[in-house]
Each structure stands twice: as C-alpha cells, then as structure tokens.
Amino acid sequence: MKVSWRKLPTVLLEEEVLDKAFSRSKKAADRVDDSDRTFRVRKQMNRMVQTAADIISTTLLDTVNTWPSLDQSPQFDVSMIDACVGCDDYRHHLSMLQWGARQVTSIAIQNSKKIVRTANTELMHTARREAYGRISSILRRVGPSLSWLSESRETLKRLPTVDHMLPCIVVCGAPNVGKSAFISALSSGKMEVNHYPFTTKQIHVGHFIHRRLQYQLVDTPGLLDRPLEMRNAIELQAIAALENIGSLVLFLMDESEACGTPIVEQQHLLEDVQKLLPGTDMMVVTSKADLLKPLPENWDEVVAAEDEWRDEGSGGEPLLPLLYDLKGRVTMSATEFVGMDAMRLEIVRRVNLARPVDPMALPDGWYRRDQDD
Ligand SMILES: Nc1nc2c(ncn2[C@@H]2O[C@H](COP(=O)(O)OP(=O)(O)OP(=O)(O)O)[C@@H](O)[C@H]2O)c(=O)[nH]1
Numbered sequence: 142m143k144v145s146w147r148k149l150p151t152v153l154l155e156e157e158v159l160d161k162a163f164s165r166s167k168k169a170a171d172r173v174d175d176s177d178r179t180f181r182v183r184k185q186m187n188r189m190v191q192t193a194a195d196i197i198s199t200t201l202l203d204t205v206n207t208w209p210s211l212d213q214s215p216q217f218d219v220s221m222i223d224a225c226v227g228c229d230d231y232r233h234h235l236s237m238l239q240w241g242a243r244q245v246t247s248i249a250i251q252n253s254k255k256i257v258r259t260a261n262t263e264l265m266h267t268a269r270r271e272a273y274g275r276i277s278s279i280l281r282r283v284g285p286s287l288s289w290l291s292e293s294r295e296t297l298k299r300l301p302t303v304d305h306m307l308p309c310i311v312v313c314g315a316p317n318v319g320k321s322a323f324i325s326a327l328s329s330g331k332m333e334v335n336h337y338p339f340t341t342k343q344i345h346v347g348h349f350i351h352r353r354l355q356y357q358l359v360d361t362p363g364l365l366d367r368p369l370e371m372r373n374a375i376e377l378q379a380i381a382a383l384e385n386i387g388s389l390v391l392f393l394m395d396e397s398e399a400c401g402t403p404i405v406e407q408q409h410l411l412e413d414v415q416k417l418l419p420g421t422d423m424m425v426v427t428s429k430a431d432l433l434k435p436l437p438e439n440w441d442e443v444v445a446a447e448d449e450w451r452d453e454g455s456g457g458e459p460l461l462p463l464l465y466d467l468k469g470r471v472t473m474s475a476t477e478f479v480g481m482d483a484m485r486l487e488i489v490r491r492v493n494l495a496r497p498v499d500p501m502a503l504p505d506g507w508y509r510r511d512q513d514d
C-alpha cells in the first residue's frame with residue numbers, strides 16, 4: 142500500500158477520542174427501548190460499554206493501519222522517517238495504540254459479563270462506571286503516543302514526495318548556484334515546493350517526462366551546502382536517504398561566483414558530496430553559462446541545434462550538442478534556456494545507463510507507435 146505522507150488523516154488526541162466514544166455510547170444507550178426496567182438498564186449499560194470500547198479500538202487501530210509499516214516502506218521513506226522523527230519512536234507509539242485497543246476491548250468484555258450476570262440495576266451502573274474509569278486510564282497511557290503521532294504527522298506532511306520507483310535526479314551545489322532555477326527550467330508543469338522537515342528551506346521537486354517515463358528532480362537546499370564536519374546526525378541521515386533514491390547526482394558549480402561562494406569552496410563541497418553519495422553517478426555542471434566571459438565557444442551552435450529540435454517537435458533522442466565551458470565542462474543557462482534540452486537528453490542517457498531494466502520497455506518485436514514519432 143502506498144501512502145502519501147500528505148494524506149495521513151488527523152490523529153485524535155486523548156480527550157477527543159474519549160469525548161467521541163462517550164458521547165456516541167450515550168446516544169446508543171438512549172435508543173434502547175424495553176418496558177422491563179431491569180432489562181432496559183442492562184441493555185443500556187451493556188450498549189454503553191460496548192459502543193465506547195468499539196469506537197476507541199476502531200479509532201486507534203485505524204490510525205495504526207493507515208500509517209505505513211516500516212517493514213514495507215521503501216528505504217528512502219524509512220531513512221527520512223528516521224531522520225525526521227526516529228524509527229524506534231515511530232514503532233513504539235504505533236504499538237502503544239495497538240496495546241490500547243486490546244486493553245479497551247478486554248475491559249469491555251469483562252464488564253459486560255458483570256452487567257449481564259447481575260439482576261441488580263445498581264450493580265449494572267457500577268460496572269458501567271468502572272468500565273469507563275478503566276478505559277479512561279488506558280487512554281491516559283495512550284495519550285502521549287497520540288500526541289506524538291499527531292505532531293509527527295505535521296512533520297511528515299512536509300516530506301518531499303518522491304516516487305522511489307521512478308528515476309530521480311538529485312540536484313546539489315553551494316547556495317545560490319542556480320539549483321532551483323535549473324529544476325524549474327527543466328520541469329514541465331508546476332514545480333512542487335516542499336520542505337525537509339528539519340530545515341526551514343524550501344525544496345523544489347520537479348518532473349519532466351521522456352518517453353512516458355517520469356524523471357524527478359529534487360533540490361537539496363541546506364542539506365549539502367555545509368562542510369561535512371558541521372552536519373548533524375539528522376542531516377546525515379537525510380543525505381543517506383538521498384542516496385537511496387538518486388539515480389544521478391547533478392552538482393552545479395557557479396564559475397562566475399555570482400552565488401557568493403568562491404570556487405575553491407565549491408570544490409571542497411563537491412568533494413564532500415562525492416564522499417556522502419559514493420554510490421551514485423555524478424555529473425558536474427557549470428551553471429549560469431550566460432554569465433561566463435567569454436561565452437562558451439559553441440553557444441550559437443547549441444542555440445541553433447536546440448531551436449531546430451524544438452521546431453521539429455522535440456521528438457526522439459538525438460545527440461544534441463552539449464554546451465561546454467572553457468574548461469571543457471558541460472554548462473547551461475537556466476535563465477536563457479540554452480544547453481537545457483541537450484542537458485535533459487544527457488540526463489536521460491546517463492540515468493538509463495545506470496538503470497539496466499527499463500520498466501517501460503516492450504518485448505522485442507513489439508511496436509509502439511510513439512517510439513517512431
Ligand atoms: N544569469 C543567470 N542567473 C541565474 C541562472 N540560474 C539561476 N540564476 C540566478 O541565481 C540566483 C540563485 O538561483 P537559485 O535557483 O535560487 O539558486 P539555488 O541554488 O536554488 O539557491 P538556494 O536554494 O538558496 O541554495 C537567482 O537570482 C537566479 O535568478 C542562470 O542560468 N543565469
């Protein structure tokens with residue numbers, strides 16, 4: 142089951158659960174009709190206890206069931222949960238809810254028996270009151286777990302929504318090098334704005350579609366722009382999570398230094414990122430090509446090739462010439478949109494090299510209309 146962290150339902154707190162349960166059970170008792178007083182009280186008390194316990198155990202178990210089980214979650218989600226709220230706490234508090242549901246059910250069974258076995262209406266009332274008291278004290282013990290889950294829901298709602306089945310390009314580099322502008326320029330449709338729950342910075346998640354396959358682009362603001370030794374455990378875990386989803390790391394370098402970080406420091410950051418995401422293919426790219434002086438030698442050639450390709454409907458997978466800076470490194474301008482189409486096709490090639498199995502591939506001999514478009 143795939144759960145979007147944004148769609149986790151509200152978690153009711155201790156008092157809210159009790160109010161809901163006791164008010165519904167009161168209504169259920171009011172509906173009881175029996176001309177015999179003993180029978181009527183017995184049914185009423187019984188109904189109150191049963192209804193309250195049912196509502197509470199259902200409410201608690203529904204929460205347990207809608208929250209993703211860590212054992213069945215993709216590694217990226219598990220690492221993110223660990224970084225944001227802690228996997229041990231996550232498990233503990235959900236299991237407290239299960240415990241609470243079991244206790245409440247068993248209290249209802251015990252006190253129902255007492256109600257059924259007596260003919261004394263006073264004792265029936267007493268058994269009902271006792272059940273309510275015991276149920277309330279179980280809820281008192283479950284209360285902190287409900288509060289924890291409610292707060293965690295707020296945190297997890299801010300997680301970037303990344304589909305781990307689809308290729309994902311992690312975009313990094315020093316602050317202001319143009320990561321967000323790059324993602325926005327490459328993305329079709331609206332860019333999602335998200336947060337890593339423990340930073341205040343906005344993450345941009347963008348997508349483009351190539352041959353029906355969606356490629357995700359994820360920003361890393363505030364995650365990778367500090368020296369390794371200054372990072373805390375939470376950030377390191379979040380970075381580890383990126384390794385699990387990244388098919389390709391794009392590292393942007395701003396040679397113009399318009400970003401405010403000297404190139405030497407950007408170089409150090411690059412080395413850190415290589416250490417942090419060792420298993421992921423990396424492509425180092427110079428950003429803001431339009432600010433380079435002189436402009437890249439093949440600027441005009443790239444502009445012409447990209448224009449022509451777009452005029453012809455942007456089909457197929459041609460080897461568009463990449464834009465190169467004087468050092469021989471690939472570059473692009475997100476603001477002028479030059480070198481971007483070539484870059485997109487290069488990303489697709491690199492990702493597919495790293496992805497031996499293409500889930501969209503058809504068996505040999507199968508014809509797919511849009512492949513020849
Ligand atoms: N000339 C030029 N400016 C650019 C280009 N790309 C980005 N910029 C500018 O550089 C500045 C920073 O761009 P962002 O995309 O916000 O950079 P970022 O890396 O996302 O920054 P943080 O999220 O703060 O780390 C903005 O003023 C952009 O307009 C480019 O290709 N050419």
Ligand SMILES: [Mg+2]
Pocket residue numbers: 320321322360362
């Ligand atoms: Mg940004």
